[in-house]
Amino acid sequence: YLETGRLTRIVSLGTIRNLLMVPMGFYRAFQFLQETKPDRILTFGGYIALPVAVMGWLVGIPVFLHEQTIHPGLATKLIAKVAKTIFISFPDAKQYLPTAKTVLTGNTVRKSVFETRTTPFEVPTDKPVIYITGGSLGSHSVNVHIEKNLENLLRNYTLIHQTGNVQEYNDFQRLAELREALPAELKKRYFVREHFDASEIGYIYSKADLVIGRSGANTIFELIALQKPSILIPLPWSAHDEQLLQAKMMEKSGVAAVFD
Numbered sequence: 135y136l137e138t139g140r141l142t143r144i145v146s147l148g149t150i151r152n153l154l155m156v157p158m159g160f161y162r163a164f165q166f167l168q169e170t171k172p173d174r175i176l177t178f179g180g181y182i183a184l185p186v187a188v189m190g191w192l193v194g195i196p197v198f199l200h201e202q203t204i205h206p207g208l209a210t211k212l213i214a215k216v217a218k219t220i221f222i223s224f225p226d227a228k229q230y231l232p233t234a235k236t237v238l239t240g241n242t243v244r245k246s247v248f249e250t251r252t253t254p255f256e257v258p259t260d261k262p263v264i265y266i267t268g269g270s271l272g273s274h275s276v277n278v279h280i281e282k283n284l285e286n287l288l289r290n291y292t293l294i295h296q297t298g299n300v301q302e303y304n305d306f307q308r309l310a311e312l313r314e315a316l317p318a319e320l321k322k323r324y325f326v327r328e329h330f331d332a333s334e335i336g337y338i339y340s341k342a343d344l345v346i347g348r349s350g351a352n353t354i355f356e357l358i359a360l361q362k363p364s365i366l367i368p369l370p371w372s373a374h375d376e377q378l379l380q381a382k383m384m385e386k387s388g389v390a391a392v393f394d
Contacts, residue, residue, distance in 0.1 A: 136162050140181040159185040167193060177217075178202060179210035191216035202241055202351040204383070205374035206230050223351055224383070241355040244332070248360075250340055252333040255325055257341040263292045265342035270329060272298015273348065276367060277305040280346075284312065288320040294338055299328040349381035349392075357384070364390045 138159020139152035163185035175190045175197045177183040187197045199217040201210055204224045214220050214231045222228060223241040257263060264287070268276045277297050280287070287293060297306040306328045313324050330338055339345075339360055347353055349366040357364050366384060368377035384390035 136166060136182055136186070138162070138182060138185050156185075160189055163189045164193075167195065174198060176200065177213060179207065179213060181209045184209045184213055187213040187216060200239070201227050201231070203227070203373075203376040204379040205376050207373050223355070224380070226379070226383070241351055243352075243355050243359045246332040246336050247339050247356050249336040251336060253337050254327070254330070254334045257294065257325065258292055258323060259341070261290060261292050261323065262343040263294065263341050264344045264346060265294045265296075265338055267296040267345070267347040268298055269348050269350065269353075270298065271300055272296065272305060272328070273367070274300065274303045274305060276346070277303070277309065281309060281312065284324070285316070285320060288316070288323050292323040293325065294342065295324070295326045296329055297326060349377040349384070351376075351380065354380050354384065357390070361389075365393050366390050367393045 136159065137155065139155030159182075166186070167190055172190070172195060175187060175195055176199075177187050177197065178200050179202075187199070191197050196218045197213070197216055198219050198221070199210065199213050200221040200223075201214075202223050204226045206214070206227060211230060217235065220231050220236045221239040222231065222236055223239070225238055228236050228238070266276065266280055268274075277295075280293070280295060284293075295309065297309055299306055306326065309326045313321055313326055316324060339356070339362065342362060345357060345362050345364040347364065347366065349368045350372075356362075364384065366381035368375070368381045372378070378392075381390065381392045385392045
């Protein structure tokens with residue numbers, strides 16, 4: 135594996151350790167390239183990718199960069215200087231990168247979201263269906279907000295709720311127990327799961343009339359591809375407020391509302 139230092143704008147003891155780790159990262163990247171001898175390097179940015187891209191460029195391996203977010207980070211901007219071609223997902227990202235070698239491609243979307251491979255449960259469609267997701271780990275703050283409004287929501291909607299499985303909060307267990315205590319009429323419209331795998335997600339999306347979730351690049355492009363209206367809750371500490379920027383773009387286009 136590759137271990138390197140991370141450049142930050144915060145000065146601390148951790149900053150000094152990170153700086154000391156940077157040379158080791160470049161040395162390890164050089165070793166890795168000598169062992170694997172790739173013909174091309176495709177990177178999606180980030181501090182781990184920086185030494186690989188730079189050392190690859192130094193030894194003559196063409197570097198290609200794909201930036202998935204609206205606002206590239208520092209490592210991505212540095213990689214862009216040595217990249218042969220830069221692919222971007224959002225038009226707004228172009229202003230931060232060398233224009234002459236930047237191409238707008240959009241982002242890849244997993245095939246599984248378009249296919250109904252497995253039906254984990256039968257979703258009634260007599261009321262609008264809302265799919266709630268906090269990402270693969272779930273979101274405690276989103277889960278708690280839904281929990282506080284659960285019965286009111288279930289009177290008007292069917293809910294598919296992906297809670298994640300962070301043991302610190304135990305959201306799934308608590309909400310599963312809450313489901314069991316609901317009146318029968320409401321219980322049949324509440325589906326709670328820790329997560330959905332690739333074989334199930336296409337069915338879930340196909341049933342959803344509205345999606346409530348975060349606004350990472352992958353989520354945004356799935357919503358666009360599937361033409362699903364959404365309520366987006368940006369991750370507050372995402373780098374350069376990238377999730378907020380992406381959510382605002384969707385809101386400006388009239389296909390989403392942004393919630394803090």
